[in-house]
Amino acid sequence: MSVIYTKSVPGRRGVKLPGCDVPVDHEIPENLRRREDAALAELSELDVVRHFTELSRKNFGLDTNFYPLGSCTMKYNPKVMEKIAALEGFSQLHPLLPQLYGGCMLEQGAIAVIFELEKLLCEITGMDAFTTHPMAGAHGELTGMMLIAAYHKDRGNRKTEVLIPDEAHGTNPASAAIAGYEIVTVPTGDNGMLDIDTLSDRLNEKTAAIMLTNPNTLGLFNSQIEKVAAMAHHYDAQLYYDGANLNAILGKFRPGDARFDVMHVNLHKTFATPHGGGGPGAGPVGVKRHLEPFLPISRIRKRTDGTYALDYDYPKSIGYIAPFYGNFAVCLRAYAYILLQGRQGLIDVSEHAVLNANYILASLKEQFHAPYPDRCMHECVLSAVKQLEAGVHAVDIAKALIDYGFHPPTIYFPLIVKEAIMIEPTETENKETLDRFIEAMKKIAYKALDDPQKIKKAPKSTPVGRLDETKAAREMDFNYIDCKP
Numbered sequence: 001m002s003v004i005y006t007k008s009v010p011g012r013r014g015v016k017l018p019g020c021d022v023p024v025d026h027e028i029p030e031n032l033r034r035r036e037d038a039a040l041a042e043l044s045e046l047d048v049v050r051h052f053t054e055l056s057r058k059n060f061g062l063d064t065n066f067y068p069l070g071s072c073t074m075k076y077n078p079k080v081m082e083k084i085a086a087l088e089g090f091s092q093l094h095p096l097l098p099q100l101y102g103g104c105m106l107e108q109g110a111i112a113v114i115f116e117l118e119k120l121l122c123e124i125t126g127m128d129a130f131t132t133h134p135m136a137g138a139h140g141e142l143t144g145m146m147l148i149a150a151y152h153k154d155r156g157n158r159k160t161e162v163l164i165p166d167e168a169h170g171t172n173p174a175s176a177a178i179a180g181y182e183i184v185t186v187p188t189g190d191n192g193m194l195d196i197d198t199l200s201d202r203l204n205e206k207t208a209a210i211m212l213t214n215p216n217t218l219g220l221f222n223s224q225i226e227k228v229a230a231m232a233h234h235y236d237a238q239l240y241y242d243g244a245n246l247n248a249i250l251g252k253f254r255p256g257d258a259r260f261d262v263m264h265v266n267l268h269k270t271f272a273t274p275h276g277g278g279g280p281g282a283g284p285v286g287v288k289r290h291l292e293p294f295l296p297i298s299r300i301r302k303r304t305d306g307t308y309a310l311d312y313d314y315p316k317s318i319g320y321i322a323p324f325y326g327n328f329a330v331c332l333r334a335y336a337y338i339l340l341q342g343r344q345g346l347i348d349v350s351e352h353a354v355l356n357a358n359y360i361l362a363s364l365k366e367q368f369h370a371p372y373p374d375r376c377m378h379e380c381v382l383s384a385v386k387q388l389e390a391g392v393h394a395v396d397i398a399k400a401l402i403d404y405g406f407h408p409p410t411i412y413f414p415l416i417v418k419e420a421i422m423i424e425p426t427e428t429e430n431k432e433t434l435d436r437f438i439e440a441m442k443k444i445a446y447k448a449l450d451d452p453q454k455i456k457k458a459p460k461s462t463p464v465g466r467l468d469e470t471k472a473a474r475e476m477d478f479n480y481i482d483c484k485p
């Protein structure tokens, strides 16, 4: 695949413009005018269409193949969600439409969607109130930590530390640090669970919060959570739930019931919305009653006549964290998706997501080292340490998968597993696809020992093979775009 400039032929045109029949404006100062023509590619329209169509076919996405990126929950986004998000009554709204009822009549439908979504999220998670404003999971974490800080300030608590397990997603310590806290790390035991004794040692009067992911980033569910909650609450520390992995627990476990005080949900990892490449997403935050006064404004109030108002009168609120109501189109997809699935549908989602991950774990634990081999939730962690004996790393296995048509799984995360390969199939993949993936992984495991050099040269089927990724990012080659035929 070559860049479009290499296909350029001087004088070739895609469009023919008529001669200029108005006076040419020479107001552009001499020093700002081009000395020579811009180095644009010269091609016919058909050449351009074929070039970009060919490029688009090289795009990898869920619409083309299996994308088992652990922790990212790359589940299929039903196309009907896109139709709903594009409905004119929603997509043509502007949040600054003239105010009627403290929000335009036209806007009432959109506000109703948010209001109802908040209620559904409360029911799904067992929390008392939600805000849909945060624009991503990490933004939700930051919002949650700001709520906790506001709560402690209001109570006159002097708290400086947040406890976070070492397997946590990197955004957890980052969010707590941005909210002004010092991070205290809690190690994970050999069984992949939080080390409760160390947690107990590191918990004290200074602890503002404990941030937990459950199931954790190893794909394991911690059933000692109520004990941790009691320990935290003893010091008036707040228990934060990173709900990015909600796809594993719908209808099975509610963080609110396990006495978590605040949580975020990654709508884009559980309730439709395609993601990858940086967004868009939404990270609504749910809280228990005692944290509700601190939620960001605006909040939605339903009037007695059934209309909705945006309410700004919350003196203890942390204020604005995003304009209006967050990424509305993502919230809309989530609302429609939840209604589409219904109660039983959501339970099925989680059961199938967990079944699929366990099927992969059980099928591959001979060929790959499985540090936690017994049972997983929505994702499973393997390790390439066996293959490492032949010099083959997790990254080599990931690259080799590309030649079989699969997107590589997440690798080298969680950090605490050496040569980690983290696979999250999601519920939307069928058994045939999982079997093809498992077969490819087995072939790669065999080749890794039989002909390691071959694996280290993969991928072979892509326009470019192995890149020096650091060099590619740090020393970008801008020159080629100037190249003339």
Ligand SMILES: *Cc1c(COP(=O)(O)O)cnc(C)c1O
Pocket: 071, 072, 136, 137, 138, 139, 169, 171, 172, 213, 217, 242, 244, 245, 266, 281, 283
């Ligand atoms: C994805 C993820 C996040 C961050 O969510 P973003 O929407 O990418 O900001 C946080 N925690 C966990 C466990 C995640 O998987």
